[in-house]
Every structure is written in C-alpha cells, then in structure tokens.
Amino acid sequence: MSKRPEPLFPLFADIETLEGVGPKIAKHLAQIDIDKPRDMLFTLPYSVIDRRRRASVQGADLPATLTVEVTVGQHRHPRSRGGAYRINVEDAQTGFQLVYFHARDEYLRRILPTGSKRVVSGKVELFDGIAQMVHPDHVVLPEEAGDIPAFEPVYPLTAGVTQKTMAKAARSALERAPELQEWIDPLQKAKAGWPDWHEAVGAAHAPTSLADLAATAPARERLAYDEFLAHQLTLALARAKLRRAKGRESHGTGKLQARVLENLAFRPTGAQTRAINEIAADMGKPQRMNRLLQGDVGAGKTLVAFMALLIAVEAGGQGVMMAPTEILARQHLDGLRPLAESAGVVVEILTGRDKGAERKAKLAALERGDIQILVGTHAVFQKDVEFHDLRLAIVDEQHRFGVRQRLELGKKGAGADVLVMTATPIPRSLALAQYGDMDVSVLDEKPPGRQPIKTAMVSTVRMDEVVDHLRKAVAEGKQAYWVCPLVEESESVDLTASEERFKHLRAALGEGRVGLVHGQMPPAEKDAAMAAFQRGETSVLVATTVIEVGVDVPNATIMVIERAEIFGLAQLHQLRGRVGRGSGASTCLLMYQAPLSESGERRLTTLRDTEDGFRIAEVDLEMRGAGDLIGTAQSGLPRFRVADMENQAALLAVAQTDARKLLTDDPELDTERGRAARVLLWLMEQDQAIRLISVG
The missing domain is CATH 3.40.50.300 (P-loop containing nucleotide triphosphate hydrolases)
Incomplete structure (x- = not known):
C-alpha cells in the first residue's frame, strides 16, 4: 500500500472544502498549521462553555455564562456617544439588562423587539448590583434554541478567525471522518478503556465538562496514543530496516x-x-x-x-x-x-x-x-x-x-x-x-579519581573577593577558567565582555598569566591560546562558551561562570564538567547579578545541589519543554497535536513496546491489524515510514 488509502481522501482534500472556509480564512488557518481537514480534526478544543438552559439568572454564581429565555422590555438609548445601549429583559424569576456598545439602534430593535420572547446566552456579571449580559453570544427565537449547543467547545484561534468559524469547520471535518479498522492492540485498548477512533474524535470535539478536556480523558488519551504509536512505528521501521540490513559479524580477539x-x-x-x-x-x-x-x-x-x-x-x-x-x-x-x-x-x-x-x-x-x-x-x-x-x-x-x-x-x-x-x-x-x-x-558512574566539584553561588557585587581568591589559587599553581557571556561590549546589554574581563584580570594577576579565547578570533590564535593554557603557560583562561566542548586540562580546578543566570542548565552543566578532571579538588563559582528571576534561581540552585546530569536534564525539560531542550528546528522531534511528550512519557513507553511487538509479529504489516496500522501511518502523515516497509 504505497498510495494513500481511499477512506482518508476527504481528510486530505483542500481546506476550502470545509464549510465556512474561503480563501481568506484558509490563509489565516495556515498561521496555526491547519492546511487540510485532517489538521482541523486534530485541533482539539482547549476549553468548554456550559450553555445548558436555565430558568433564571437568579441564584447563579456570577460571573458566569448563562442561557435563559427572556421577555424583552424597553430599550434605553445611550446618554452619550459610544455609551451603553441597554435593554431590560425578564426571565422566569427576575429582571436583568442586555448591554451593547457602539450598537445600531434599528438592528437591535429588529432582533430584540419589545414584548417578544427570545433565548439569550452570554456572560452575566453584576454591575452596581444589577445583573448585566454584555454583548450576548447568542440571541435566537425560542423555536431555534436547539441551535445553541448545550456545551460549546472553545478552539485555539488566530487573527481573522472566530470561534463560530472554527466550530463550523471542525463539525464539517468530523462529518468526513471515516470509520477505520482498529490498529491498537485489543488487550491494551480494553485495559485502558479507550473508545474506537471514530468515536474518540467525535468525543474529543464535544466535551461536556472540564474532565473531558484532561489529557487522561479516554477519548483524548486514545488520540494521544495514536500519535505516539505512529511515531514509534516509524522509528521501529527505521530500526528494523537498519536491522534487516545485513551487518557484518565482528568478533574481537581481545x-x-x-x-x-x-x-x-x-x-x-x-x-x-x-x-x-x-x-x-x-x-x-x-x-x-x-x-x-x-x-x-x-x-x-x-x-x-x-x-x-x-x-x-x-x-x-x-x-x-x-x-x-x-x-x-x-x-x-x-x-x-x-x-x-x-x-x-x-x-x-x-x-x-x-x-x-x-x-x-x-x-x-x-x-x-x-x-x-x-x-x-x-x-x-x-x-x-x-x-x-x-x-x-x-x-x-x-x-x-x-x-x-x-x-x-x-x-x-x-x-x-x-x-x-x-x-x-x-x-x-x-x-x-x-x-x-x-x-x-x-x-551512569564516574570513573575513579574523578573529584566531586564544589559548586557555589556568588553575587557579582563580590567580584573583588572572587579575584582575590583566584590570585591565591594561581600563586599555588592552580589553573582556572573564567567564562564570560559575550564577546564585545554591547551597549544594549549590561554584560561584561570577555575583552574587558581579560584586561581587568590581567591587571589584577599579572601580564603573562591570563589568556583569552572567543568566537571572533581567527582559529590559529584560538588554538594557540588554548595550547598555552593546556601547557600551563597561562593560569587563567578567559573565554566565551567555546570551551564547553574541547580542551581537557586536568590541572584546571576552578571554573568561574559570570552572569551564570543567563545560561541554560545543560550548558552550565557542560561548562562545569570542564573542571574536576584531575586529582585536585575543584570548585565552580556561579556568579549572578541580583535580583534573580524565579527560573534563574531554580537553574542555579539545581546545579548547586546536584552533579547528576540526568536529574539536571529532567529539571531542564520541566522548565523549558522538549523543543527548546534540543533546539526545535533541528531536533528531529515530532510535533504532536494532541499528545504531550513531557507529561505522557508513560504512554509513550507503552507505544514503543507496542510498536516493536507489532513489527516483530508482523514485519510487513500484512495482518488485519498491520493493515490498520498502515492506515494510521498515512493518517499521521508518516509517509517516510510507509516507504520503509520493504516491498513484497
């Protein structure tokens, strides 16, 4: 099956085939990565508004979105231009006001004639003790009240697109969702209590409570699992292809x-x-x-x-x-x-x-x-x-x-x-x-002889103490790195540049004792400065982050990181790892400029309290999210629409096991479930995976 399966054609049609989507709306939707009906299907509501009918606004916990039937009373014109146009209305138990700003008189008299009955729905708030519904979302005749959804899904928007347009497009995409054969392992599906795919998509677009919006709601969890499974199948197919590729047996003699x-x-x-x-x-x-x-x-x-x-x-x-x-x-x-x-x-x-x-x-x-x-x-x-x-x-x-x-x-x-x-x-x-x-x-173990590194946080106001400390250390024959965040003084940013710091330290520690390395230097100069430090000719190397990969200097036991709060956690951890490589006890000083932001403080204290890179990576992931952690542009990470990699790691692990087992049992995806899995790969646009399934 190297062509897209026919049941999926409607989902991959032009986005303009959806109800209410013309060329202009299509352009706007593309801004939020909705280019075809399939994308609309996987763009789920993030909130829900309860618009079930009530008898009265009385007794409601305000402010709240309410839907009631009212009898329309008198219209009161604004006193000044741009003021509020008010319409008194009565529901079964009490009176309140509908309020419009910049409203057209004849339009409001036409849709809300005095003496008529209407069903109105919108946010009701108290102003000066009077309940008001400002700009109702819906105003309909009682016989058309069925048009107001009891629960209205709230979709992510972009400029030029309204909730009404999104809801209409989503409905229209749902009408095209085909019934598909099941690709999830039946035992897994039963154990998790997940609905069929078609039912899951319908339910995900029709939440009736906040619980339905949770990642753990059965419909949503199932759709997240589908994304994970398609992704893990793609990886497992790539792995199987590498595996199937005949290797060579290499037996060492030892x-x-x-x-x-x-x-x-x-x-x-x-x-x-x-x-x-x-x-x-x-x-x-x-x-x-x-x-x-x-x-x-x-x-x-x-x-x-x-x-x-x-x-x-x-x-x-x-x-x-x-x-x-x-x-x-x-x-x-x-x-x-x-x-x-x-x-x-x-x-x-x-x-x-x-x-x-x-x-x-x-x-x-x-x-x-x-x-x-x-x-x-x-x-x-x-x-x-x-x-x-x-x-x-x-x-x-x-x-x-x-x-x-x-x-x-x-x-x-x-x-x-x-x-x-x-x-x-x-x-x-x-x-x-x-x-x-x-x-x-x-x-996950350090080789023997690697010294633990003592890490401390120091405010930049104590710069002189740090330089004194360095002077003593250098006199004892120790070597140090001093990491600066930027190369030349840039007025817009209050950061010490390496050039300035280099001059300052040279004045404090003596001419030939300090070297400098930064990104703008010609490679030969850079190599020479590194080599001089490696040979111990210079005691302090002032550097921008070019040293995080590279030189191994066992005698370097001090790492000073200036303005540490503006570095990422992983980067700080890598920099710190440049010391502690010899037999001497090592220290890492994180110099920060007060006051620290909450995230800056969390990064630095995490680093101070642990040397475990895996723990540090977990905190980094919590703080920054997956894409940032490895640079989204080149991360090769999938972009999931429903699944959340960080919070559903357990689900991802199940998907990996499942994908590998499916391919072990059915390497060509020829069984009934295997063919269903091929449809899933097409649905999730994992076309490259389809090409990996060997032909014949």
Whole structure:
C-alpha cells in the first residue's frame, strides 16, 4: 500500500472544502498549521462553555455564562456617544439588562423587539448590583434554541478567525471522518478503556465538562496514543530496516583491548564494562548494530568508544569516529592517541583542512587499510573517501545527526555497525521520542579519581573577593577558567565582555598569566591560546562558551561562570564538567547579578545541589519543554497535536513496546491489524515510514 488509502481522501482534500472556509480564512488557518481537514480534526478544543438552559439568572454564581429565555422590555438609548445601549429583559424569576456598545439602534430593535420572547446566552456579571449580559453570544427565537449547543467547545484561534468559524469547520471535518479498522492492540485498548477512533474524535470535539478536556480523558488519551504509536512505528521501521540490513559479524580477539587495559592507570567502572560488553555482543551479531551511548560529562565515553573501535580492528577491519566540529575531532584524536599507542594501532584524522597531496596520501592509506582508525568531521562522508573494510562508525553528539545521516554513514561500509555518543544526558521521554529506533547504553558512574566539584553561588557585587581568591589559587599553581557571556561590549546589554574581563584580570594577576579565547578570533590564535593554557603557560583562561566542548586540562580546578543566570542548565552543566578532571579538588563559582528571576534561581540552585546530569536534564525539560531542550528546528522531534511528550512519557513507553511487538509479529504489516496500522501511518502523515516497509 504505497498510495494513500481511499477512506482518508476527504481528510486530505483542500481546506476550502470545509464549510465556512474561503480563501481568506484558509490563509489565516495556515498561521496555526491547519492546511487540510485532517489538521482541523486534530485541533482539539482547549476549553468548554456550559450553555445548558436555565430558568433564571437568579441564584447563579456570577460571573458566569448563562442561557435563559427572556421577555424583552424597553430599550434605553445611550446618554452619550459610544455609551451603553441597554435593554431590560425578564426571565422566569427576575429582571436583568442586555448591554451593547457602539450598537445600531434599528438592528437591535429588529432582533430584540419589545414584548417578544427570545433565548439569550452570554456572560452575566453584576454591575452596581444589577445583573448585566454584555454583548450576548447568542440571541435566537425560542423555536431555534436547539441551535445553541448545550456545551460549546472553545478552539485555539488566530487573527481573522472566530470561534463560530472554527466550530463550523471542525463539525464539517468530523462529518468526513471515516470509520477505520482498529490498529491498537485489543488487550491494551480494553485495559485502558479507550473508545474506537471514530468515536474518540467525535468525543474529543464535544466535551461536556472540564474532565473531558484532561489529557487522561479516554477519548483524548486514545488520540494521544495514536500519535505516539505512529511515531514509534516509524522509528521501529527505521530500526528494523537498519536491522534487516545485513551487518557484518565482528568478533574481537581481545588482544589489543588487553594491552590498553594493562596500560590504564585505573580500572574501568561497572558501567563502562557493561557498555563495552553490550557493544561487543551487538558487533558479533549478523545484524547491524544501532546503539546510543549516553554518558554524563566525564563518565568515560572515550574509553568505551575506543574499545569498540578495537573490536573492529581485531576483527581485521577499520573504524571511524565522527565529530561535528574540527576542534572536537582534534580533541577526540588527542584522547585516542595515547590509547592507540599502547595498543599499537594506527590513528589518523581527516577534516576539511586536508587538501591536495596530503589528503590524497591519507585517502590512499585508508583504502589500503593502513589507517586502522580514522577520526574526522563530516568530511568523512565525501564521495572520494573509500575504506578498505569499514566495520564500525561512531558518531559524536547526536543532535546534529539524524536518522538519515546514520543510514548514509552506513553506506560507506556495507553493513558497518553504528554507535552514537552523546554527552548530554537525555530524560527518558525525550530519549524515547528522539532515539526510539536505537538500543541504549548508559554510563551512569564516574570513573575513579574523578573529584566531586564544589559548586557555589556568588553575587557579582563580590567580584573583588572572587579575584582575590583566584590570585591565591594561581600563586599555588592552580589553573582556572573564567567564562564570560559575550564577546564585545554591547551597549544594549549590561554584560561584561570577555575583552574587558581579560584586561581587568590581567591587571589584577599579572601580564603573562591570563589568556583569552572567543568566537571572533581567527582559529590559529584560538588554538594557540588554548595550547598555552593546556601547557600551563597561562593560569587563567578567559573565554566565551567555546570551551564547553574541547580542551581537557586536568590541572584546571576552578571554573568561574559570570552572569551564570543567563545560561541554560545543560550548558552550565557542560561548562562545569570542564573542571574536576584531575586529582585536585575543584570548585565552580556561579556568579549572578541580583535580583534573580524565579527560573534563574531554580537553574542555579539545581546545579548547586546536584552533579547528576540526568536529574539536571529532567529539571531542564520541566522548565523549558522538549523543543527548546534540543533546539526545535533541528531536533528531529515530532510535533504532536494532541499528545504531550513531557507529561505522557508513560504512554509513550507503552507505544514503543507496542510498536516493536507489532513489527516483530508482523514485519510487513500484512495482518488485519498491520493493515490498520498502515492506515494510521498515512493518517499521521508518516509517509517516510510507509516507504520503509520493504516491498513484497
């Protein structure tokens, strides 16, 4: 079924085919991502107005929206221009006023003639002890009272679109909703007490109480589950495709690994050993490995990655490790070199800087198999890069690297295993949504010898004390980072620039003791400043956030972050992780400008109170929402209309299990439920997933 199923055609028709939607309204609706009847169907009301008929406004808890039948009394004209036009009315028990501003006299006399009966509905409030309904929402003849809904759904709006238009369009979209075969596992559906799809859509658009608007209301929960299921099916299909792709069995001999372990100054943590074993088991299988290695700052990912690369080399093949930037690629190279030397393995780097003869020579060596491990930037993707026998591709820092690139990297080595590393701890719900197609290994222990970092909050008014503290530390031979938020003085923002701070600290600590690195510097200058700090020639490195990835300086034990309150939590956590890498006790000073906003304070206190990156990520997710956490534009996160990833993580987990089980039982989606699931994928516009189902 590679074409959209016919029952869904009406939902994918032109939006203007909906009642009351012309070219102008269509343009407005596009502003809130409603381009076709299907989108209208999944745009659910966020509130509900109770418009059930009452006998009288008397006894109601005001202000409230009320619907009553009234007898129209006298009209009272406004005393001044633009004043209130009042109409006295009587319901079964009491009198009140209908009030209009800027009203046309003849229009009001026509719709509300004195002496007639009308049913009115609107918000009633008390003004000076008199009940008033200002601009009623509905005024109808008693015989037409059925036109006023007992419960009126309230839809999200955009400029130029009214509630009436939205309600009409939603009704019209509902009339086209077809009856569809069930794609949810019958046991799951019965256990959760969910309605059928058609019934669920109808109910979600017709709430009769606030309880019906809750995410846990059966109709809404079912529609949220459908979105999760479609998304997880797409990921599971991508995973199955990677799995089905014949892998190569890579069995390590353990010889090279043993050499590395002998030369290590410490023993790997339990978490590292577990991760290495999981990876080795995957690499030994005939299917392709597709695994995520998640580890907090300083959890020892480099060692795990290198052991995995050695398995590829021991099996007679090659490995490649890819980083998003050149500075990171070089950092990896520096981290791997000593390990490679102890194993006697050839490691080389390939970046955009390699040109001409040098590049040619590297490519030839790679193709001959003389280079066993290649480290590089996305330059390793280029057409002319050929491996002798690529067994393992390791990709660093996932966010910048989606499913598509993972498949592409795999093409370089037929059946190469893929390991993705990220240093950003990801809360479980996000990991499920973003990496649902991967198996996950987590490094949740710090290697021995990593010192806990003492974190303190200091107000900027105590700047002089901080500089004094630094002077003493530097005299004892310690090194420090000083992170500034911006590069040059910008008048609009009251932030200390790195240039200014650099001059200030140089004056306080002595000429040659302070280095400077910022984004605007030419790369060579930047590298020189970093290198001087690494060698210990400078004691303090003033920097903008360019250091959050990059240099490892074990002797650096102090991290000062100026105006810490304007940084994100994840960024602060990454910056702090630059210290505490050696044997000395480390401190991180969060300098803030008082008064702190509530969210600023929560970020800084969270950081002060815990070093657990996963806990920090959870708080970050609560505070910022999923899209922001990984940058919505490139996050590859699905945009759900009904489901809420952060608050329905448990539902998402059920959907993942369900999707994987369905594909295990029915890989081609050919059974009755499988065919229904294909319709769900079309309905949720997961067309790419449909293409992943192998043909035949």
